[in-house]
Amino acid sequence: MKFNIALLAGDGIGPEVINEAVKVSDAIAKKFNHEITWTPALTGAAAIDAVGVPYPDETHEICMKADAVLFGAIGHPKYDNDPSAPVRPEQGLLLMRKKLGLFANVRPTFTFPSLIDNSPLKRERIEGTDLVFLRELTGGIYFGEKGRRDGGETAFDNCVYTRVEVQRLAKKGFELAMTRSKKLCCVDKANVLETSRLWRETVQAMEKDYPEVTVSYEFVDAVAMRLVQWPNSYDVLITENLFGDILTDEASVISGSMGLMPSASVGEHTSLYEPIHGSYPQATGLNIANPLATILSAAMMFEDAFGLKDEAEAIRAVVNKSLEEGIVTEDLAPKGSKKYKTSEVGDWLVANL
Amino acid sequence: MKFNIALLAGDGIGPEVINEAVKVSDAIAKKFNHEITWTPALTGAAAIDAVGVPYPDETHEICMKADAVLFGAIGHPKYDNDPSAPVRPEQGLLLMRKKLGLFANVRPTFTFPSLIDNSPLKRERIEGTDLVFLRELTGGIYFGEKGRRDGGETAFDNCVYTRVEVQRLAKKGFELAMTRSKKLCCVDKANVLETSRLWRETVQAMEKDYPEVTVSYEFVDAVAMRLVQWPNSYDVLITENLFGDILTDEASVISGSMGLMPSASVGEHTSLYEPIHGSYPQATGLNIANPLATILSAAMMFEDAFGLKDEAEAIRAVVNKSLEEGIVTEDLAPKGSKKYKTSEVGDWLVANL
Ligand SMILES: CC(C)[C@H](C(=O)O)[C@@H](O)C(=O)O
Ligand SMILES: CC(C)[C@H](C(=O)O)[C@@H](O)C(=O)O
Numbered sequence: 001m002k003f004n005i006a007l008l009a010g011d012g013i014g015p016e017v018i019n020e021a022v023k024v025s026d027a028i029a030k031k032f033n034h035e036i037t038w039t040p041a042l043t044g045a046a047a048i049d050a051v052g053v054p055y056p057d058e059t060h061e062i063c064m065k066a067d068a069v070l071f072g073a074i075g076h077p078k079y080d081n082d083p084s085a086p087v088r089p090e091q092g093l094l095l096m097r098k099k100l101g102l103f104a105n106v107r108p109t110f111t112f113p114s115l116i117d118n119s120p121l122k123r124e125r126i127e128g129t130d131l132v133f134l135r136e137l138t139g140g141i142y143f144g145e146k147g148r149r150d151g152g153e154t155a156f157d158n159c160v161y162t163r164v165e166v167q168r169l170a171k172k173g174f175e176l177a178m179t180r181s182k183k184l185c186c187v188d189k190a191n192v193l194e195t196s197r198l199w200r201e202t203v204q205a206m207e208k209d210y211p212e213v214t215v216s217y218e219f220v221d222a223v224a225m226r227l228v229q230w231p232n233s234y235d236v237l238i239t240e241n242l243f244g245d246i247l248t249d250e251a252s253v254i255s256g257s258m259g260l261m262p263s264a265s266v267g268e269h270t271s272l273y274e275p276i277h278g279s280y281p282q283a284t285g286l287n288i289a290n291p292l293a294t295i296l297s298a299a300m301m302f303e304d305a306f307g308l309k310d311e312a313e314a315i316r317a318v319v320n321k322s323l324e325e326g327i328v329t330e331d332l333a334p335k336g337s338k339k340y341k342t343s344e345v346g347d348w349l350v351a352n353l
Numbered sequence: 354m355k356f357n358i359a360l361l362a363g364d365g366i367g368p369e370v371i372n373e374a375v376k377v378s379d380a381i382a383k384k385f386n387h388e389i390t391w392t393p394a395l396t397g398a399a400a401i402d403a404v405g406v407p408y409p410d411e412t413h414e415i416c417m418k419a420d421a422v423l424f425g426a427i428g429h430p431k432y433d434n435d436p437s438a439p440v441r442p443e444q445g446l447l448l449m450r451k452k453l454g455l456f457a458n459v460r461p462t463f464t465f466p467s468l469i470d471n472s473p474l475k476r477e478r479i480e481g482t483d484l485v486f487l488r489e490l491t492g493g494i495y496f497g498e499k500g501r502r503d504g505g506e507t508a509f510d511n512c513v514y515t516r517v518e519v520q521r522l523a524k525k526g527f528e529l530a531m532t533r534s535k536k537l538c539c540v541d542k543a544n545v546l547e548t549s550r551l552w553r554e555t556v557q558a559m560e561k562d563y564p565e566v567t568v569s570y571e572f573v574d575a576v577a578m579r580l581v582q583w584p585n586s587y588d589v590l591i592t593e594n595l596f597g598d599i600l601t602d603e604a605s606v607i608s609g610s611m612g613l614m615p616s617a618s619v620g621e622h623t624s625l626y627e628p629i630h631g632s633y634p635q636a637t638g639l640n641i642a643n644p645l646a647t648i649l650s651a652a653m654m655f656e657d658a659f660g661l662k663d664e665a666e667a668i669r670a671v672v673n674k675s676l677e678e679g680i681v682t683e684d685l686a687p688k689g690s691k692k693y694k695t696s697e698v699g700d701w702l703v704a705n706l
Contacts, residue, residue, distance in 0.1 A: 120478045121581075157511075161509075162507045198501075221598050246577045
């Protein structure tokens with residue numbers, strides 16, 4: 001098969017981890033007889049520096065034409081302490097999500113047996129954890145009307161959802177649950193918010209179309225607790241944009257493998273794959289960042305965007321092997337053992353595929 | 354001294370745990386020569402059943418006249434699966450907060466040495482954890498305009514904050530930080546929300562009035578992670594209503610002592626003290642609920658509302674003693690050891706004061 005993949009490396013360690021994912025993807029393509037064309041494009045602070053905006057039209061064209069988008073990370077410290085700077089890298093991220101129609105962010109959290117003791121949680125609490133959040137990504141308070149009144153003394157953000165937005169996200173949730181343990185949890189705050197009541201009634205009405213799926217409804221505050229107490233009691237969770245932002249990050253630290261967690265954003269026009277970690281500016285250019293989350297995101301891309309399960313499994317298998325053999329960057333290297341460089345990890349994976 | 358305390362037992366196990374807190378408070382009052390008048394009043398599902406509304410005017414009058422309010426818990430399963438029921442217990446809670454002007458919810462999270470191994474987190478992650486959230490409680494998306502449009506197909510919730518609302522909450526945060534380690538963390542989502550930008554700029558402008566306090570600004574998603582990773586890196590945290598709802602519940606489970614965590618809500622007219630746990634309907638009437646969180650809330654009341662530090666310390670000391678000696682309800686009793694009843698714990702505390 002032939003693929004055209006848009007390559008958005010972004011800021012900080014983005015280019016370094018993307019580089020390794022490209023190496024591994026190319027090796028997989030060679031092995032399985034595919035042909036990948038990579039089309040790099042600017043985004044984030046790198047795009048602001050080059051052309052003044054964080055998500056240039058040219059980048060958008062490239063993404064729209066691509067079969068999938070592989071994304072690194074964006075964010076730069078020079079914007080960090082000035083959230084009201086007129087142009088910010090994050091605006092590019094939000095604009096990209098909206099313009100590409102990426103309404104569902106798929107965020108798995110699972111454990112790697114060899115890393116389980118890195119978790120802040122006790123082993124018996126997390127063993128067997130394998131959950132997936134579907135976070136709504138193009139609606140809610142992120143995209144509602146916002147602004148100031150009373151000469152700047154009053155600020156407001158509007159959270160808005162339509163039934164159709166809830167339905168399309170929930171549909172993905174039901175479908176995903178059908179391929180897994182048929183358990184779906186709808187996370188909301190229906191005891192307070194009208195948007196949550198719309199979420200809940202919409203999902204309730206869809207239950208009859210998926211009679212095999214058991215649906216539970218939990219309040220966001222209760223989920224924030226239970227994720228720490230019994231993460232392995234969850235399977236598929238669906239939620240709105242802001243709750244998803246908070247809970248998926250919370251969930252990411254429970255496995256002890258945050259540096260390895262991939263994600264996908266899917267929707268109307270294309271799909272995008274990215275590590276969940278940030279741009280880690282302090283490590284930029286040092287060749288020390290862990291490339292595995294990006295490489296596992298590429299595996300998700302092979303499986304979900306191109307339907308190539310064997311290719312994805314091959315990547316996951318070699319990543320597992322590297323973990324077992326201790327071919328890891330400094331964040332995962334036990335005290336006293338060798339710390340591999342970003343590029344050395346990539347080289348080892350390619351050699352062992 | 355003489356005090357008049359409004360007693361809002363509420364639903365589920367509320368009356369049982371409140372009963373023990375009254376016993377212990379009366380014993381303390383006797384010992385230190387104070388006189389307490391308790392004025393019971395209806396709230397929650399109990400109030401709906403009796404008079405049709407969850408926060409009757411009469412209850413409000415009683416609270417307004419009281420020196421403090423001691424609160425149990427509200428919520429009843431018959432409302433749980435119907436978030437759009439016309440009258441719900443939670444509405445009483447929100448109305449009470451608003452009408453009593455309880456704009457700051459004070460939620461400490463700390464560890465009890467004898468309970469530390471109950472935590473889902475590893476000992477080394479939580480030892481020394483002693484943090485306090487100040488959650489804004491009468492503004493934000495909880496109280497903004499909400500409703501439907503387009504024949505019910507679109508729902509909205511408005512999040513609104515004024516500078517004055519942020520200032521009065523932040524002031525309490527700075528003052529509390531001054532009495533502790535002088536570290537304050539402002540939790541927001543200033544990279545996305547205009548209300549968060551108002552929060553951040555307001556707190557930034559107040560920094561000069563508290564030159565000794567070191568202020569950090571963190572995004573809510575990052576805090577949701579770090580609370581699980583390094584809870585003992587935090588001291589005082591201030592945040593808006595919805596973020597506070599999620600993060601304080603998340604924080605409550607890290608100590609392993611959730612059943613013991615007290616809270617206070619303070620503001621314009623009076624102050625209210627309550628355990629952070631819910632109404633635990635399954636345990637209603639069984640005399641098995643843990644009364645310690647309510648008893649420790651009474652200790653907060655003695656200290657903060659009445660300025661009686663010795664009385665508060667005496668309560669905390671006897672609670673610690675009960676934990677050390679294993680005079681605990683079933684939630685804390687190790688396998689095979691005696692499970693004390695709710696009232697037995699209260700009796701023991703009174704006898705050992
Ligand atoms: C950078 C920020 C705007 C973004 C979000 O809140 O969605 C990030 O936290 C994420 O989760 O991808
Ligand atoms: C019951 C509910 C309305 C309430 C809230 O969200 O404030 C509760 O979760 C709390 O934190 O006291």
